[in-house]
Amino acid sequence: MDLDVMHEATPQRVTTAPETLDLSRDGAAVWASGLTRSFVSGRGRSAKTVHALSGVDLGIGRGELFGVLGPNGAGKTTTMKILTTLLFPTTGEVRVAGFDAIAKPRDVRRRISLVSGGDNAGYGILTVRESLWMFSQFYGVPSKLARERGEELLDRLGLREKADERVNRLSTGFKQRLNFARGFVSDPAIVFLDEPTLGLDVESARNIRGFLREWMAADRTRTVVLTTHYMAEADELCDRIAIIDRGKILATDTPQGLRARVSADRRVVIELETGTPVDALARVPGVRLLRTTPPGERGTFGVHLAVADGKALRGALDVLGVEGRTIHNLSTHDPSLEDVFVAIVGRGLEEIEADEAKRRAEGA
Amino acid sequence: MNRDRFAEDRLEPLRTNLRAAWARAYVRIFAASREPSWILFETIMPVLGMFAYVYVYRALGAPREFETFVVMGGVMMAYWLAVLWSMGTQWFFEKQEGNLEFYLVAPCSRMAILAGMALGGVVMTSMRAGLSLVAGVLLFRTNLMPGEPWLALGVFLLTLGSLYALGMCLASLFLMYGREVWHVSNALAEPMYLVNGLYFPLKALGPWGFAAISTLPLAIGLDAMRQLVLGPVLARGLLPVGTEVALLAASLPVNLGLAVWLLARSERIGKRTGALILRHQ
Amino acid sequence: MALRLEERLRPVRAAAHLGFQIESNWSDPLVFLVYALARPLATSLILLVMFKVVIGGATTDPRFVALYVGNALYTYVLLLLVGLSWAIFEDREQYRMLKYVAVAPMGLVSYLLGRSWAKFVLATVSATVVLGFGVGALGMRFPFTLQSVALGLGVTLVGAAGVAAVGLVLAGCALVFARQSMTMNEATASVLYLLCGVVFPPDLMPRLLHPVALALPMTWWLEASRRILGVRGFSPLLAQPGDAALGAILLAVTAAWVVGGFVVFALLERRARSNGLLDITTAW
Numbered sequence: 022m023d024l025d026v027m028h029e030a031t032p033q034r035v036t037t038a039p040e041t042l043d044l045s046r047d048g049a050a051v052w053a054s055g056l057t058r059s060f061v062s063g064r065g066r067s068a069k070t071v072h073a074l075s076g077v078d079l080g081i082g083r084g085e086l087f088g089v090l091g092p093n094g095a096g097k098t099t100t101m102k103i104l105t106t107l108l109f110p111t112t113g114e115v116r117v118a119g120f121d122a123i124a125k126p127r128d129v130r131r132r133i134s135l136v137s138g139g140d141n142a143g144y145g146i147l148t149v150r151e152s153l154w155m156f157s158q159f160y161g162v163p164s165k166l167a168r169e170r171g172e173e174l175l176d177r178l179g180l181r182e183k184a185d186e187r188v189n190r191l192s193t194g195f196k197q198r199l200n201f202a203r204g205f206v207s208d209p210a211i212v213f214l215d216e217p218t219l220g221l222d223v224e225s226a227r228n229i230r231g232f233l234r235e236w237m238a239a240d241r242t243r244t245v246v247l248t249t250h251y252m253a254e255a256d257e258l259c260d261r262i263a264i265i266d267r268g269k270i271l272a273t274d275t276p277q278g279l280r281a282r283v284s285a286d287r288r289v290v291i292e293l294e295t296g297t298p299v300d301a302l303a304r305v306p307g308v309r310l311l312r313t314t315p316p317g318e319r320g321t322f323g324v325h326l327a328v329a330d331g332k333a334l335r336g337a338l339d340v341l342g343v344e345g346r347t348i349h350n351l352s353t354h355d356p357s358l359e360d361v362f363v364a365i366v367g368r369g370l371e372e373i374e375a376d377e378a379k380r381r382a383e384g385a
Numbered sequence: 386m387n388r389d390r391f392a393e394d395r396l397e398p399l400r401t402n403l404r405a406a407w408a409r410a411y412v413r414i415f416a417a418s419r420e421p422s423w424i425l426f427e428t429i430m431p432v433l434g435m436f437a438y439v440y441v442y443r444a445l446g447a448p449r450e451f452e453t454f455v456v457m458g459g460v461m462m463a464y465w466l467a468v469l470w471s472m473g474t475q476w477f478f479e480k481q482e483g484n485l486e487f488y489l490v491a492p493c494s495r496m497a498i499l500a501g502m503a504l505g506g507v508v509m510t511s512m513r514a515g516l517s518l519v520a521g522v523l524l525f526r527t528n529l530m531p532g533e534p535w536l537a538l539g540v541f542l543l544t545l546g547s548l549y550a551l552g553m554c555l556a557s558l559f560l561m562y563g564r565e566v567w568h569v570s571n572a573l574a575e576p577m578y579l580v581n582g583l584y585f586p587l588k589a590l591g592p593w594g595f596a597a598i599s600t601l602p603l604a605i606g607l608d609a610m611r612q613l614v615l616g617p618v619l620a621r622g623l624l625p626v627g628t629e630v631a632l633l634a635a636s637l638p639v640n641l642g643l644a645v646w647l648l649a650r651s652e653r654i655g656k657r658t659g660a661l662i663l664r665h666q
Numbered sequence: 667m668a669l670r671l672e673e674r675l676r677p678v679r680a681a682a683h684l685g686f687q688i689e690s691n692w693s694d695p696l697v698f699l700v701y702a703l704a705r706p707l708a709t710s711l712i713l714l715v716m717f718k719v720v721i722g723g724a725t726t727d728p729r730f731v732a733l734y735v736g737n738a739l740y741t742y743v744l745l746l747l748v749g750l751s752w753a754i755f756e757d758r759e760q761y762r763m764l765k766y767v768a769v770a771p772m773g774l775v776s777y778l779l780g781r782s783w784a785k786f787v788l789a790t791v792s793a794t795v796v797l798g799f800g801v802g803a804l805g806m807r808f809p810f811t812l813q814s815v816a817l818g819l820g821v822t823l824v825g826a827a828g829v830a831a832v833g834l835v836l837a838g839c840a841l842v843f844a845r846q847s848m849t850m851n852e853a854t855a856s857v858l859y860l861l862c863g864v865v866f867p868p869d870l871m872p873r874l875l876h877p878v879a880l881a882l883p884m885t886w887w888l889e890a891s892r893r894i895l896g897v898r899g900f901s902p903l904l905a906q907p908g909d910a911a912l913g914a915i916l917l918a919v920t921a922a923w924v925v926g927g928f929v930v931f932a933l934l935e936r937r938a939r940s941n942g943l944l945d946i947t948t949a950w
Contacts, residue, residue: 060659105490109656130492132391141483145946146416158408159491159498161401187419189946203487210391422843426850434856440866441713441733447720470849481760572701575708584712589719 042082047119050211050244051081051104056113058099058268073099074110075268081261084241086233088259089248090362096268097248101215104246105135118210131160133211136204138197138219145189149180149199152188153206160207167206174202177232179225194225201229205236211244218254230258252358262358266366279361286327288360289334292350293341295320301340302326307333312363321349325360328353398494405493406501413471413505428513431466432520435459438584439525450619451585453528454611456521458583461544461607463513465577468548469570471506472499473555480661489661495648499556503549531613536626540613543633544606550640551602557647561655582607586621598623602636605629677772681780685753688784702788706741706796713737713865714804725804732900733865734806736888738796740864742789742829743884747858748851749785750778750833754840755851758944765945774935775928778837779830786826797895808895821890821916828883828920831927832858838934842943863888867901876903883923886916 046052056077059070074096081087089097102108104117106126115122118132143152150171157167175181178198183191188199197220204212214233218226237243249255255262256276263273272279286309293299295316303310307329314323328334334353341348435455442451479485488498521527531537555570578584580597581604587594597604609629611620624632655661717723717730725731758764767777800806808814836854843850861868861879868879879885880903889904890912899905907915938944 107486107489107656107661108659109653127492130490131393133490135486135490137483137486141487143484143487144412144416146419147412151411151415155408155411156487158404159401159488159493161397161404161493164404420843423849426843426853430850430853430857433860434853437856437860437865438716440860440870441716442720443870444733444866445717445720445729451716451720478760568701569697572704575705575712579708579712579715585716585719589715 044080049080050083053079053115056110059111085260086245088255088262090255091265095265134204134209135213138216148185150184156203157206214247256358271365280356289326289328289353291324292321305336308337401493402497405497409501410505432517456527459517460514467506467510468552472552476559499553537613540609547602547637553644554647557651561651587623588621605632678776678780681777682783685781685784706792732897736864738793741792745785745789746829747833751836751840751851754837768944818894825887831923834927834931838931841938869903883920
């Protein structure tokens with residue numbers, strides 16, 4: 022069986038080669054060493070310390086689109102707050118755009134902007150056009166230039182028809198686009214995007230990703246730091262990705278590099294009837310049982326296998342055939358970022374978030 | 386980094402701050418015209434509330450100059466409330482609404498934003514103050530013409546300047562403590578009316594009056610302006626006008642300096658504790 | 667299907683619990699106590715200074731006692747009435763929760779009334795402390811018999827209902843107005859301070875305003891409270907009805923406002939829903 026016929030194509034992307042990046046303390050766009058951050062919640066005896074970051078080292082080169090990938094509570098937003106001068110680290114050093122973010126925050130702020138996901142688009146009473154102009158003024162952009170940039174952003178992000186509408190009358194999607202647009206009106210050297218496509222519809226999210234690629238292509242010194250827990254987004258956009266969990270960066274590499282670390286094996290997903298035993302599959306030579314997904318509405322569940330070659334796949338299918346099992350679906354692909362995540366973190370995002378929800382429910 | 390694009394001349398910080406102040410004021414000034422209900426709620430109705438104290442004095446059979454105390458106190462109360470709610474607590478509301486983060490990441494100074502809020506609010510506040518004056522003159526026939534109008538104007542402007550600087554100090558507290566300070570400010574509204582002598586001559590507070598007049602720009606300015614309108618005897622002035630003007634003039638740079646220091650300090654503390662990024666305290 | 671009483675009360679209890687949490691969780695108990703008492707005590711002291719500087723008489727002077735009592739009870743207006751509409755502003759613009767409450771079966775009215783319980787308790791504590799200050803520090807004397815206490819509690823409950831009814835109307839207005847719903851609260855409290863005979867007899871106002879004063883439940887509630895506390899003759903206008911007649915007027919006016927309050931709120935809520943105002947932000 023020829024796995025190559027069945028494999029899904031990986032999207033092509035022009036990336037910045039890591040070997041050409043200057044990741045030194047003074048040359049990097051963002052450089053951080055030994056970052057830790059603890060928070061104390063509660064008062065007196067009931068006070069608890071939460072360690073949000075436990076020693077984060079980062080080096081992001083100029084011109085990179087760098088992703089920070091991790092589940093909720095991993096430390097992504099805390100890292101962003103430190104890099105954007107909103108928060109001091111408990112320990113560690115951080116330099117952004119060549120300046121010490123703690124000692125020279127203003128020099129940093131002149132060169133960056135921050136967009137947090139959500140629909141916080143400013144003042145509801147202003148129109149979209151006025152909002153963009155207002156935000157630009159806080160960066161000292163001359164009004165004429167601000168208006169020109171604003172018009173470009175309105176066109177590029179599909180806000181033209183809403184330009185003269187008050188912000189409090191916009192739908193959530195348009196507010197989020199405006200929130201996104203305001204991060205670019207000052208033409209920063211580095212843009213920090215904290216979950217920018219959170220809750221966006223497919224078209225808007227696609228639009229934003231397209232904008233990001235164009236924006237970076239127009240000036241190769243522009244840098245974007247993006248946090249997300251959407252694997253596909255990180256895979257599609259990012260030159261390099263840092264995987265973060267429980268306040269630590271576990272791996273940093275290009276998406277291809279991360280996949281290569283995990284395994285050369287092809288991934289196969291077989292959809293079987295709920296209750297089908299799968300232990301026998303793991304005994305087939307060249308086949309590793311990775312995980313199973315919970316049963317779905319159709320009365321089936323997914324079995325994820327790592328398969329060395331076509332012969333191993335045939336062996337797995339023969340086992341199922343001998344046992345008379347019905348295969349509802351079968352697909353193969355290269356190791357995905359999710360596979361990488363599971364391999365590095367030890368569990369999938371869904372599993373992490375289910376555990377978190379269970380912990381919260383038990384705590385309540 | 387591409388330093389050419391971000392190279393700045395010596396005037397660039399000033400230009401950025403002026404642009405930021407204007408942009409923030411723009412929201413207040415032009416938003417006001419889009420929601421005209423503020424004319425009723427922030428101008429007409431509060432002035433009606435001031436009338437209650439005029440009637441209290443009438444019920445007690447007080448001499449006419451006491452009604453002048455109330456009207457002038459009402460005028461200055463408008464500015465005090467603007468300082469408290471449109472400046473002091475504004476960071477709290479910005480944080481609750483999710484805009485504070487944006488301001489803190491922008492390179493403009495915090496004082497520029499606060500100045501913009503103050504400038505934007507002064508239009509509405511002055512309408513309320515003006516209406517209080519007009520109501521006082523037309524409805525209660527109070528005499529509000531100062532003997533030395535230019536001096537009175539100067540005292541008024543000095544008082545405003547110092548008051549707004551005090552507002553910036555308050556804003557810095559809100560940056561750090563959020564909701565707790567909001568509640569405390571709410572609770573201190575009336576005590577501030579008491580210690581500033583908004584409705585009565587400060588002399589009635591005895592030694593507390595001296596304490597107030599040595600520290601609070603509103604108390605100093607109001608006492609001085611009352612003396613300029615009514616004369617020192619009827620106004621029951623606490624200190625000579627000249628002394629009070631000197632105190633006001635000294636308090637302005639002190640309050641401004643304190644504001645600069647407090648804003649920087651509170652931001653540092655907020656970044657250390659994480660209070661700046663905590664949205665709902 | 668009709669809900670059982672328990673099912674109807676559960677969300678109101680939850681809203682009450684929320685109200686208590688919001689009122690009290692931002693500080694330690696001492697600061698909270700200062701917050702609760704500073705404002706009414708300060709206003710009382712302002713009136714004391716005003717009285718002393720003009721009359722110079724004793725604090726047991728009936729004229730001062732009358733305005734002191736009015737001011738002490740006015741805290742219900744400041745906390746309960748203002749609190750009801752403030753909850754609309756807070757939940758819509760800051761916590762962004764209003765839309766979720768609006769689509770829940772309990773409805774906004776139940777939510778607001780439940781949430782305002784904390785304000786009622788706070789106002790009661792505050793009024794009691796201020797009156798206690800009057801007795802302990804200023805030498806005032808109030809009758810403290812079983813009858814006066816029982817009557818006082820009853821009148822307070824009726825008065826609070828009246829205040830809440832006016833507050834409901836204000837909350838409805840808060841739904842349809844912009845960010846001014848924040849200043850609208852304080853502004854309305856100021857106007858009521860003028861109109862309800864809180865610190866001066868409403869007789870002193872222009873005749874045109876007398877019917878307005880008499881139409882407000884707070885005016886009758888304050889007069890009834892003064893009589894129970896032994897203060898009579900504050901206002902010739904309000905002194906006209908006898909005690910029983912005063913009670914009947916208070917009940918009738920309060921009942922009218924309660925019915926009217928629910929109706930007006932329902933109408934304004936419908937307007938807010940049809941104009942999509944339940945989840946907008948109007949900050950500037």
